[in-house]
Amino acid sequence: MSNDVVIAGAGPNGLMLACELSLAGLRPLVIERLPGRTRENRANGLVGQVVRMLDRRGLFERLGGGSSPPRPQPAFVFGALLLNLSLLEEADNPLYALQVPQRRVEQVLEERATELGVEIRRGHELTGLSQEGDGVTVEVTGPTGLYRLRACYLVGADGGRSVVRKLSGIAFPGVTRDDMVSRSAHVSVPPELVDPATGGLDVPGHGAVPPFMHHRTERGLFVYAPFPTGTLVSTTEWEPDSSGGDAPALTLAELRDSVRRVLGADVPLGPPDGEGPHLLRRLAGGSTRVAERFRDRRVLLVGDAAHVHSAIGGPGLNLGLQDAVNLGWKLAAEIQGWAPPGLLDGYEAERRPAAERVVMHTKVQSALIAPGGEVTALRELFAELLAHPDNVRHIAAMMAGADVRYEMGADVRYEMGDEGDPGDAAGGGRALIGGWAPDLTLDTDDGRVRLAELTRGARPLLLDLTADGWPAAESSAWRDRVDVVAARLAGTGGTGHTAPVTALLLRPDCYVAWATATLHPGDHDRAGLRAALSRWFGAPR
Numbered sequence: 001m002s003n004d005v006v007i008a009g010a011g012p013n014g015l016m017l018a019c020e021l022s023l024a025g026l027r028p029l030v031i032e033r034l035p036g037r038t039r040e041n042r043a044n045g046l047v048g049q050v051v052r053m054l055d056r057r058g059l060f061e062r063l064g065g066g067s068s069p070p071r072p073q074p075a076f077v078f079g080a081l082l083l084n085l086s087l088l089e090e091a092d093n094p095l096y097a098l099q100v101p102q103r104r105v106e107q108v109l110e111e112r113a114t115e116l117g118v119e120i121r122r123g124h125e126l127t128g129l130s131q132e133g134d135g136v137t138v139e140v141t142g143p144t145g146l147y148r149l150r151a152c153y154l155v156g157a158d159g160g161r162s163v164v165r166k167l168s169g170i171a172f173p174g175v176t177r178d179d180m181v182s183r184s185a186h187v188s189v190p191p192e193l194v195d196p197a198t199g200g201l202d203v204p205g206h207g208a209v210p211p212f213m214h215h216r217t218e219r220g221l222f223v224y225a226p227f228p229t230g231t232l233v234s235t236t237e238w239e240p241d242s243s244g245g246d247a248p249a250l251t252l253a254e255l256r257d258s259v260r261r262v263l264g265a266d267v268p269l270g271p272p273d274g275e276g277p278h279l280l281r282r283l284a285g286g287s288t289r290v291a292e293r294f295r296d297r298r299v300l301l302v303g304d305a306a307h308v309h310s311a312i313g314g315p316g317l318n319l320g321l322q323d324a325v326n327l328g329w330k331l332a333a334e335i336q337g338w339a340p341p342g343l344l345d346g347y348e349a350e351r352r353p354a355a356e357r358v359v360m361h362t363k364v365q366s367a368l369i370a371p372g373g374e375v376t377a378l379r380e381l382f383a384e385l386l387a388h389p390d391n392v393r394h395i396a397a398m399m400a401g402a403d404v405r406y407e408m409g410a411d412v413r414y415e416m417g418d419e420g421d422p423g424d425a426a427g428g429g430r431a432l433i434g435g436w437a438p439d440l441t442l443d444t445d446d447g448r449v450r451l452a453e454l455t456r457g458a459r460p461l462l463l464d465l466t467a468d469g470w471p472a473a474e475s476s477a478w479r480d481r482v483d484v485v486a487a488r489l490a491g492t493g494g495t496g497h498t499a500p501v502t503a504l505l506l507r508p509d510c511y512v513a514w515a516t517a518t519l520h521p522g523d524h525d526r527a528g529l530r531a532a533l534s535r536w537f538g539a540p541r
Contacts, residue, residue: 003029003151004335006138008126008164010034012102013303013320014157015109015120019057020328022116023458024508026335029149030113031140033158035123037110039277043102043311044227047076048318048400049436051096053325056455056510062108063100069439069450070096078313078395079368080214080221081382085396087389094393094402097314101229103277105317129154129167129299136298152335154299155327160287162305168296174289174308182283183255184234186272189224193267199226205265214312216369218376220262230272232279235262238371250282286310288363290355294348302327307355310362312369318401319358322509323351329458329508338481338538350406361398405434408513409535432501432512442487449487455510459483460537463504471503471516474526477540478533505532 005021007014010032021028046054046063051070054060061067072093076083085093113120121142128139138149156164165172195202201209201224209215215222221236235258256269272278290307294300303320327347333339368379385391397403432438440451442463454461460482464471472484482505505514514532518525534540 002135003027003149005029005153005155005331006031006136006149006151007155007157008032008138008162009157009159009303009305010037010106010110010120010122011157011159011303012105012109012317013324014155015106015113016321017155017157017302017324017328018113018118018120019109019116020325020458020508021332022113022118024329024332024336026332028118029151030118030120031124031126031138031149032120032122033125037103037106039103040279040281043105043314043317044225044229044232045097045099045314046105046317047097047314048095049402049404050318050321051098052436052439052452053322053510054098056452057458058456059108059112060098062112063098063105065098065100069452070098073097076396076399077213078386078399079365079379079382080216081368081379081386082213083386083392083395083399085392087392088396092393093396094400095396096400099227102317126158126163126167129164131297131299152298153331155331156299156301156305157303157324158305160289160304160308162301164299165291165301165305168299170296170301171292172289173292174287176285176287176289178285179240180236180238180285182234182236183250183258183281184232184283185250185252185255185269185280186230186276186278187233187252187255188270188273189231189233190268190270194226200224201267203263203265203267206263209263214369216379217262217264218371218373219264220258220371221369222259222262230274230276230278233259233267233269235259236369237262247282247284250280252280254282288359290352290359294352295345300327300331300347306351307359309359310366312362312365313399315358315362315399315401319355322354322401325509326351329460333538340535340538343536354401354404357398357404358401402436404436406511408434408511408532432504432515435512437504437506437510437512441490442485443490444485444487448490454483454485455506455508457483458508460508460513461485461504461506463487463506465489465504466502466521470521470526471529474529475533478537480541481537482533503529505529505536507536 004026005028007018007028007030010030014030018028018030055070073095074086076095085095124140124142126138127141130137135150135152136154138154140147156162158164193201199211203209209224212225223234225232252269259267288309291301294306302323330344330347334344442449462471462475462482462484464486475482501515501517503516504512507513513536514529516525
């Protein structure tokens with residue numbers, strides 16, 4: 001039997017895509033080279049829009065985020081400079097984070113995929129592929145030998161060294177540098193060095209080191225991160241890698257020597273507490289690359305298979321998981337036969353600029369942490385700029401991926417003009433189109449709900465906040481593909497007329513495809529809604 005989609009790679013991106021496809025009614029099959037989930041902890045948290053996206057799929061609480069909605073961070077770091085988000089009003093702060101080990105992310109996503117009926121084959125390695133007009137044939141080496149799979153599409157979620165990308169002949173241009181070495185380990189530190197007021201380190205001979213911050217000196221970078229799962233210490237030094245890949249495994253003594261060079265003072269590091277797994281890793285060099293194309297006919301790439309970059313600022317999972325959410329519903333629409341022309345090609349059109357933006361700001365951050373007096377002067381200027389709320393908001397939105405806006409092509413007329421900010425009735429609808437759907441609290445016939453609770457099924461959603469229900473009536477020919485919810489914004493007295501918008505059309509990835517703030521619709525408004533429905537969700541039934 002032919003599979004709808006074969007996904008190579010059971011990391012977070014592949015598992016998230018499998019969940020999205022399953023929610024859309026497809027039968028994805030995941031194959032993974034490793035026999036079990038990795039015990040290595042490649043990341044310690046999630047940063048950016050992905051935190052809110054997981055909330056909108058009902059996964060935030062399961063990942064340890066608590067029963068309340070996600071809250072933005074009071075502070076973060078950009079290029080080892082403080083990003084003081086307390087300068088912003090909470091409603092203007094776009095930067096969310098969740099401290100959760102990557103292995104826990106994989107565990108929760110695998111559990112969710114299994115609940116949705118996804119088959120995951122571990123210990124099965126993709127070794128070949130060929131494409132035909134109506135599908136792709138995948139060669140897989142499993143525990144019992146070689147076999148073949150037939151699928152409508154193949155997605156490579158198999159990392160920066162993607163076999164899928166290489167077998168498809170997709171180039172991976174970019175640069176690889178070998179002039180820096182990072183060392184990271186779970187450790188213990190003497191309790192007398194820990195400042196009880198700040199939680200940071202007070203290093204004799206050097207001074208205070210704040211927790212969870214990139215601490216830059218003229219000689220390198222030092223990080224002290226007392227996570228609940230274990231204290232992590234890491235260094236980055238600018239030095240050529242001459243080991244040729246044959247260096248012995250990292251030791252605590254080597255890490256301690258590196259700390260001494262970076263800080264100019266000794267920190268007595270001991271072995272970590274607890275059972276682990278514990279990190280002890282040296283990484284030499286790094287690559288910045290973006291695939292020449294994200295699609296080759298019936299083969300597509302997501303996550304690190306499509307783009308690799310510095311890990312500074314933690315943007316990797318934010319970027320890759322949103323790739324998966326963007327691709328999932330489009331691929332389902334293509335296979336199910338209702339996709340409008342060009343929808344699947346829109347995956348790369350939308351996600352490549354997001355990847356290039358991450359590449360840009362990670363390069364900037366890497367430049368800001370480099371050694372040298374010129375960099376120190378540049379950092380002084382950046383610190384001055386980051387004392388201004390507008391600059392903090394701009395950088396925070398870039399780090400979160402909240403500044404990504406998609407071209408929706410919506411033709412919308414507003415009753416009271418086109419000017420205004422997202423909070424006024426005149427311009428509110430226009431300001432939302434192409435961006436992330438706002439967090440709303442709604443009163444429905446079934447009670448009060450958050451918008452996030454209405455998006456758990458990963459379906460298109462038309463939110464009708466009008467008094468007469470004209471958007472719901474206008475969309476009746478798309479009811480097989482689009483969910484319609486009539487509601488009132490909580491606290492508007494039941495009319496919805498004080499709302500910044502009176503109707504929202506959301507794609508399954510929670511971006512706004514169409515919106516209006518008009519109170520008295522005309523033919524133009526009705527035609528605009530029908531055009532948006534057709535553009536994103538196909539011809540009317």
